[in-house]
Amino acid sequence: MNFLSDISNxxxxxxxxxxxPLLVGVVLIFIVVKLLSLPFKLVWxxxxxxxxxxxxxxxxxxxxxxxxxTVLKALIAGFFGVIGAAAVILFxxxx
Numbered sequence: 493m494n495f496l497s498d499i500s501n502x503x504x505x506x507x508x509x510x511x512x513p514l515l516v517g518v519v520l521i522f523i524v525v526k527l528l529s530l531p532f533k534l535v536w537x538x539x540x541x542x543x544x545x546x547x548x549x550x551x552x553x554x555x556x557x558x559x560x561x562t563v564l565k566a567l568i569a570g571f572f573g574v575i576g577a578a579a580v581i582l583f584x585x586x587x
Contacts, residue, residue: 534571541569544577559584 569577
């Protein structure tokens, strides 16, 4: 608790009494949770993007059309998820 008290005193929250360290602790927990949730979001986007490209190639294969999946297209679909996969598909279709 001294660590949080020292931080709250250094940022000017000493006038809040016991609420200063509590506020600093909540903000620190919020920052840690946000930083740890980012990789999970990227993994989830990657799974959804790859699944969408795979399903599109599965269905479009019946009509003689397929999207050639390259490293760049996989990165776009993986980073942006469903929106990225849709952009790759539309670019292949109209580009």
